[in-house]
Amino acid sequence: MRRVLVALPVVIVLVLGAFFWWGLNPDRDPNAIPSVLIDAQAPEFDLGGIPGIETPGLATDDLSGSDSPLVVNVFASWCVPCRAEHAVLTRMARDEDMRLLGINYKDKPEDATRWLAELGNPYERIGADLNGRTGIEWGISGVPETFVIDAEGIVIYRFVGPIITPEDVEQMRGALELARSRSGGAS
Amino acid sequence: MIPEIGNFALMLALAAALVQSVLPMAGAARRNVIWMQSAVTTALIQCGLLVVAFAALMRSFIVSDFTVVNVVANSHSLKPMLYKVAATWGSHEGSLLLWVLILAIFGAGVALLGRNIPAELRARTLSVQAWISVGFLSFMIFTSNPFDRMFPAPLNGNDLNPLLQDIGLALHPPLLYLGYVGFSIVFSFAVAALIEGRVDPAWARWVRPWTLAAWVSLTGGIALGSWWAYYELGWGGWWFWDPVENVSFMPWLLGTALLHSAIVTEKRDTFKSWTILLAILTFSLSLLGTFIVRSGLLTSVHAFAVDPERGVYILGLLAVSIGGSLALYAWRAPQLEGGGLFTPISREAGLLINNLLLATATAAVLFGTLYPLFLEAITGDKISVGPPFFNASFIPIMLPLVFLMGIGPFLSWKRADLPGVLSRLKLAIGLGIAAALWGWYMDTQGPVMAIIALGIAGWLFVASAREWLSRIKAGNVPMAESLRRARNLPRAAHGMTIAHMGVAVLILGFVGSSAWKSEQILFASPGTVVEIAGYDVRFDSVDRVRGPNYVSDMGTMTVFRDGAQITVLQPERRWYPVAEMQTTESAIRSTLAGDLYLTIGEPAADRASNEWTLRILYEPFVNFIWIGTVFLVVGGMFSLTDRRLRVGAPRRAQAAPADATPAE
Numbered sequence: 001m002r003r004v005l006v007a008l009p010v011v012i013v014l015v016l017g018a019f020f021w022w023g024l025n026p027d028r029d030p031n032a033i034p035s036v037l038i039d040a041q042a043p044e045f046d047l048g049g050i051p052g053i054e055t056p057g058l059a060t061d062d063l064s065g066s067d068s069p070l071v072v073n074v075f076a077s078w079c080v081p082c083r084a085e086h087a088v089l090t091r092m093a094r095d096e097d098m099r100l101l102g103i104n105y106k107d108k109p110e111d112a113t114r115w116l117a118e119l120g121n122p123y124e125r126i127g128a129d130l131n132g133r134t135g136i137e138w139g140i141s142g143v144p145e146t147f148v149i150d151a152e153g154i155v156i157y158r159f160v161g162p163i164i165t166p167e168d169v170e171q172m173r174g175a176l177e178l179a180r181s182r183s184g185g186a187s
Numbered sequence: 188m189i190p191e192i193g194n195f196a197l198m199l200a201l202a203a204a205l206v207q208s209v210l211p212m213a214g215a216a217r218r219n220v221i222w223m224q225s226a227v228t229t230a231l232i233q234c235g236l237l238v239v240a241f242a243a244l245m246r247s248f249i250v251s252d253f254t255v256v257n258v259v260a261n262s263h264s265l266k267p268m269l270y271k272v273a274a275t276w277g278s279h280e281g282s283l284l285l286w287v288l289i290l291a292i293f294g295a296g297v298a299l300l301g302r303n304i305p306a307e308l309r310a311r312t313l314s315v316q317a318w319i320s321v322g323f324l325s326f327m328i329f330t331s332n333p334f335d336r337m338f339p340a341p342l343n344g345n346d347l348n349p350l351l352q353d354i355g356l357a358l359h360p361p362l363l364y365l366g367y368v369g370f371s372i373v374f375s376f377a378v379a380a381l382i383e384g385r386v387d388p389a390w391a392r393w394v395r396p397w398t399l400a401a402w403v404s405l406t407g408g409i410a411l412g413s414w415w416a417y418y419e420l421g422w423g424g425w426w427f428w429d430p431v432e433n434v435s436f437m438p439w440l441l442g443t444a445l446l447h448s449a450i451v452t453e454k455r456d457t458f459k460s461w462t463i464l465l466a467i468l469t470f471s472l473s474l475l476g477t478f479i480v481r482s483g484l485l486t487s488v489h490a491f492a493v494d495p496e497r498g499v500y501i502l503g504l505l506a507v508s509i510g511g512s513l514a515l516y517a518w519r520a521p522q523l524e525g526g527g528l529f530t531p532i533s534r535e536a537g538l539l540i541n542n543l544l545l546a547t548a549t550a551a552v553l554f555g556t557l558y559p560l561f562l563e564a565i566t567g568d569k570i571s572v573g574p575p576f577f578n579a580s581f582i583p584i585m586l587p588l589v590f591l592m593g594i595g596p597f598l599s600w601k602r603a604d605l606p607g608v609l610s611r612l613k614l615a616i617g618l619g620i621a622a623a624l625w626g627w628y629m630d631t632q633g634p635v636m637a638i639i640a641l642g643i644a645g646w647l648f649v650a651s652a653r654e655w656l657s658r659i660k661a662g663n664v665p666m667a668e669s670l671r672r673a674r675n676l677p678r679a680a681h682g683m684t685i686a687h688m689g690v691a692v693l694i695l696g697f698v699g700s701s702a703w704k705s706e707q708i709l710f711a712s713p714g715t716v717v718e719i720a721g722y723d724v725r726f727d728s729v730d731r732v733r734g735p736n737y738v739s740d741m742g743t744m745t746v747f748r749d750g751a752q753i754t755v756l757q758p759e760r761r762w763y764p765v766a767e768m769q770t771t772e773s774a775i776r777s778t779l780a781g782d783l784y785l786t787i788g789e790p791a792a793d794r795a796s797n798e799w800t801l802r803i804l805y806e807p808f809v810n811f812i813w814i815g816t817v818f819l820v821v822g823g824m825f826s827l828t829d830r831r832l833r834v835g836a837p838r839r840a841q842a843a844p845a846d847a848t849p850a851e
Contacts (some may be wrong), residue, residue, distance in 0.1 A: 006520040009464060013471070017506055017558070022564050024482060024498045080708050084788070084800055087710065115423035164788065164800075166769065 003028035033088045042072075042147075042155055047127025051109045053116065058101055058127030066099060069179035071172075073123075074103045075078030076137060077115035079143040081162035088163050089146075090122040098176055102126040105135050105143050148172070152180040190255050193243025194334040197284075200291070201324040207294075207317035211310035215383075223310035227298040230313050233320065236293035237288045244284060244333050245275045254340040257281060257333045262344045263765050265736045266352070272630065273357035279481060279497075280333035282360055286477070287323045289364050291317065293372040293397070304393050311379035312372070319371055322504045330497050349737065349763040349770050355415035359408060363435060366405020367473040370438060372397045373445070374456035374470035377463045378512050381519040386463060391453035394466070396827055398449060402442045403823035409435050410816035417809075418773055425812060426698070428577040433556045434476030437549050441469040443546035447538050455535060455600060460520040461542070467516060471509040472549075478505055479556075530602045535593040537603075544588040551580040582636060589643050592687055593650030611657065612650055619646030630703050637702035640694055648691035655684040682826030689818025690743045692811050699781070699808025708805045720805035722783055723747040724756075729787070730797060737761045739772070741786040743800065746776060758787045781807035 017077070046059040063070060073089060075082040093100040102123035104112050109128065129135055148157040157175035159168070208230035216223025247255045248271045251264045261278045276285040294316040301309050327333070351473025376394045380386045412435070417425040426432060445465040451458040482498025529535035555572045593615060597608040609616075626638045656662070657682060661673040686823055704721050717724045727743040739761040746753045756774035763770070776783040788800035 003517075004719075005462065007517040009468070010510060010517050013509050013513055016557070017502065017510065019560055019564055020502055020505075071328065080706075083710075084708050087798075087800070112657050164331050166593070 014131075040155060042149060042153055043134075045127070045134040045137055047103065047129055047134055050104055050107075050112050050116075050126055050128045052113050053121070053126075053128045055121060055123060058103065058125045060153075062101070062125060063149055064151070066151055068097050068099050069176045070101055071176075072101045072103060072138075072149060072151040074105050074129075074138065074140050074143055074145045076105045076107045076143050077111040078107065079105075081122050081164075082144045083119070084164055085144055085162035086119050086122075088169060090120060092169065093122040096173070096176060097180070099124050103134060103138070104128050105140075106130070106132045115178070146172070148175040148179055150182045152182075154182075156182065159167065189243050189246055190252065190334040190683050193224075193240045193247075193566050194332065196236045196243065197239040197328055197332075197334070200240065200287075201328060203233040203236060204317045204320040204324055207233060207507060208314050208321050210314075212314035212382075215310045215314075217305040218307075223306050225627065226310045226313035226317075230291070230298040231293040231539060233317070234288075237284075237291045241275070241284055244281060245272060247334075248272065248542065251344065253342070253344055254336050255333075255400050256335045256337045259337065259341055259344045263736060264343055265765075267735060269354070269357060270352045273352075276360050278333075280327070281472075282364075283323065283327050283331055284333050285361065285364055286368055287320060287327065289361075289368040290320055290371055290805075293369055297372060297397070299416045301393070308376075308379055308383060308390070308393075311382055315375035315378045316372060319508065321373070322508065326497075326500050326504065330500055335728065342564055343765075345765065349761065349768050353415060353419050355411055355419065359411040359415055361408075362404055362411055363408030366401050366403075366408050366442075367438060367476065369397065369401025369404055370442060370466075370470040370473050373401065373466045374512070377466035378515065380463060382516050384519055384522055386452065386459040386523050388453045388456050391449045391462065392831070395446075395449055395453065398442065398446055398466075399823055399827045401824065402439070402446055403820050403827065405435070405439050405442060406816060406819050406823065409439060410813065410820075414813060418775060419772070425809070428555070428572075428574045431476075431480055433552050434472070434479050437474065437552055437556075438469050438472040440545050440549040440552070441465060441472055444542045444549075445469050447545075448542050451535055451538050455529070457529075457535065458539075458542075459497065459523040460516075463520065463523065464516060465542075465546075467509075467512045471505075471512075472553075474501075474505055474508060478502060499785065499818040504761050512847050522588070529600070532598070532605045533603050534595065534598040534600045535744070536590060537598050540591060541588060541595065544584055544591075546589075548581055548584045551584060552577065555580065578781045582640070586640060586643055589647055589690060592690065593647045595655060596651070596654045596683065596687070612653065613777065615646050615649035615653055618649045619643065621645065626698070632704045637698045640698050644691040644694035644698070647694075648688055651684050651687040651691070655680070677829055677831065679826045679829040679831070682822045682824070682829070684822070685825060686819050686822030689815045689822060692818055693815030696808050696811030696813075696815055699811065700806040703807045705805045707801075709801055710798050712798045717801070717803055719783075719803050720751075720781070720807075722805070724783075724785065726799075726801060729797070732759070734761065738765045742774075742785075742801075744774070744785055746783060756783075756785050758785045760787050777810055779808075779810060781805055782809050 042060060042063045044060050047057050049055055049057040058072075061074075071089075071092075073085075075086075089100060092098065100123050102125070104126050106129065112128070127134065138145075142160070144162050146159040146163060147155050148159075150156050156179055157172075159172060159175075162170055163169060204364035207226055210229070211226035212223050214220070214225070233337055244255075244257070246252075247258050249268070251258065251262060251271070253259050253410070257278055257280050258274075261274045261281070266274070274281070276282045294313055297304070297309065297312060297316070301312075304312075323547045331575045355397050363680065373394055376390070378398070380390055393644070397634045409432075411444070413425045416427070445462065448458050448462045448465055452462045478501045482501060555576050560573050593612065594605075594608060597603075597611065598605075619642045623642030630637075658676060661669045664672075690832050707717060707719055709715075709717065711717070711726050713726055717726070723746070725745045725747065727745055729740050731740045732739045739759045741757050741759045744756050744758070746756060754776055756776060758774040759772040761770045761772060762768075771782055771786050771788070773786040782805070784804040784806060786802045788802060
């Protein structure tokens with residue numbers, strides 16, 4: 001018994017070592033956390049707009065047949081990082097060749113309306129996901145999250161967390177570029 | 188010329204290490220005194236050569252010798268001198284040189300200071316230390332030579348990552364490495380003892396100062412890194428459970444367990460094979476840390492430029508050193524018989540629980556750190572394990588440990604009287620409850636865990652103080668007598684009290700700054716006033732300022748309390764053009780009650796609109812984290828200067844002659 005016990009550490013270490021050996025594969029990029037949706041069609045959903053504002057709602061059909069890449073941003077008025085991200089998104093929507101769509105996640109319509117009135121509304125369409133059902137379909141892990149979708153309605157990139165720093169914006173630009181080149185190749 | 192000298196010194200150091208790894212070990216086996224003595228000489232020579240190599244690299248940085256690739260990649264002629272010096276260990280190659288230098292310093296330390304250690308044990312220990320040296324020196328020379336040259340030399344360098352251009356981080360790696368690598372000598376002692384097949388109280392006493400020295404340095408190193416993250420990264424947090432932090436924290440946890448289990452080996456001649464295992468595993472976790480940080484195995488916010496090829500080499504080193512030592516352990520440990528018996532309520536049992544909890548906590552952190560790798564290897568899913576996992580698994584393990592820390596020192600060896608101990612701790616129990624109630628009063632909405640933690644911290648603080656006071660019989664005998672007793676108390680006893688109280692102080696800092704933090708993120712134009720935790724912060728202006736190698740947007744904010752101006756804070760957002768990187772320089776008003784922490788972020792929209800992202804935090808009691816760390820470090824140093832570690836060289840019990848029959 002004692003012999004088995006004292007041999008346990010070396011066995012555990014060998015197993016760990018095998019995992020490490022596997023992990024050193026140079027093609028592996030541990031920084032990428034892909035979405036289950038990457039390279040897949042956006043999920044089926046149909047959301048109405050936020051009651052009380054003009055912006056129309058958002059459904060799966062709105063995600064295909066666009067000339068510019070689509071950016072779907074999941075936000076909520078109760079989410080502090082969303083507030084920080086808002087100005088960056090507004091600027092990107094204005095300066096970049098892209099269309100910004102929103103999913104308002106588990107929010108009260110009056111709070112969302114006030115939030116958009118205060119900060120401005122850069123979204124072309126906003127789907128009100130009152131019960132969080134669509135959020136589950138998209139597989140979000142928190143708010144904010146942002147997806148880039150190409151002309152075919154295929155999700156090509158997922159950004160977890162707020163887009164704030166210049167590096168974040170640069171990553172988004174790269175994804176937008178990719179979306180454009182893919183839709184160019186398709187036509 | 189100078190870099191060539193450095194390079195040459197590195198090669199010679201490798202040669203010295205090779206000799207040291209063979210000759211003394213063979214000498215110990217053949218009882219050849221001259222061969223064994225050679226370890227002292229080679230250890231000193233190796234250390235001297237590495238000092239030369241390190242000095243040569245440092246000089247290349249100081250004079251900005253851009254023919255050296257490493258200097259080009261990590262320095263710039265305009266950089267302030269302090270950071271030119273610090274850049275010596277700012278890169279993968281340079282830090283590796285520091286790593287082996289510290290390895291050699293600990294070897295030389297044992298060679299110089301370990302005169303009371305039996306020649307055979309010392310020779311074997313130094314040989315094992317040299318095995319590690321050979322591994323890492325060859326790794327450095329063959330894959331990451333810091334003295335590689337480039338011709339023609341570029342006009343200027345690429346600058347050091349500006350986040351690293353900071354006093355906290357300039358000092359963090361040397362201190363962290365002193366701890367991390369310092370455990371190497373404990374590892375070497377353990378392997379030498381396994382080869383010798385002998386572990387006894389004297390062994391534990393020889394190892395103790397080295398364990399303590401490494402532990403103190405590691406404590407300081409981790410705290411400096413945490414302090415740096417706190418004010419430099421601009422997130423207002425001091426611990427993120429990032430893999431790179433975890434890999435420095437795991438050796439600390441296990442090293443803490445080792446410190447305590449070695450006491451039992453020293454005083455009671457038991458827990459031997461466990462102490463040996465801890466000594467091996469503590470350094471193994473340091474090696475694992477080196478591997479993870481440099482191989483790019485896991486995702487992290489701060490890693491070196493990674494290269495899988497280097498990873499393969501280090502993994503090979505790991506396999507040999509960790510696998511080899513544990514295989515040796517599996518072979519030899521059954522022969523290490525335990526000593527004294529003890530009852531379930533005794534100091535031994537208390538320290539056993541301490542060890543089990545610390546080991547479990549280490550395992551939890553290790554599992555959380557590596558889980559993404561396991562999952563990806565098995566299912567292909569990629570996830571990241573964040574603070575929720577660690578908070579949920581680590582804190583519930585640590586709280587009982589901290590609770591028992593209050594009782595443990597009262598327990599006597601072999602058999603203790605628990606009701607008697609508890610009756611002496613009535614005051615501590617009462618004050619612990621009072622602390623919890625105070626925590627509840629401070630924030631009735633706060634997490635329950637925070638209130639429990641505060642209660643336990645209060646209990647620990649009072650119980651530790653009570654233990655010290657009862658040792659000097661304060662109150663029971665005249666004051667002068669108590670003072671005399673305090674003077675005669677072993678330094679290690681003072682050290683323990685200070686360190687244990689430090690843990691209580693740390694917890695106050697942890698709880699205050701994580702459970703009661705207030706935070707505001709907003710867009711503001713100059714003139715805005717923000718109210719937070721009783722302060723009014725007025726955002727005055729943002730100005731463009733020029734630094735030596737950066738330009739900065741410096742915000743000016745005036746802080747008022749009850750209408751009276753308290754201070755002016757100037758958070759900055761710096762742009763380093765050479766490195767093309769942006770950093771946040773937060774501005775902090777520190778008081779014991781808490782820190783007011785301001786950072787300025789991106790302009791909200793365009794420069795013209797003059798709206799900025801401000802992040803304003805109030806972190807109550809956060810400074811108690813640094814104060815608690817000082818307690819830990821001072822406590823460790825007190826213990827290190829204990830008389831029993833300096834004089835009265837421990838004598839080994841006369842060995843029962845193993846081969847009693849004469850050879851001829």
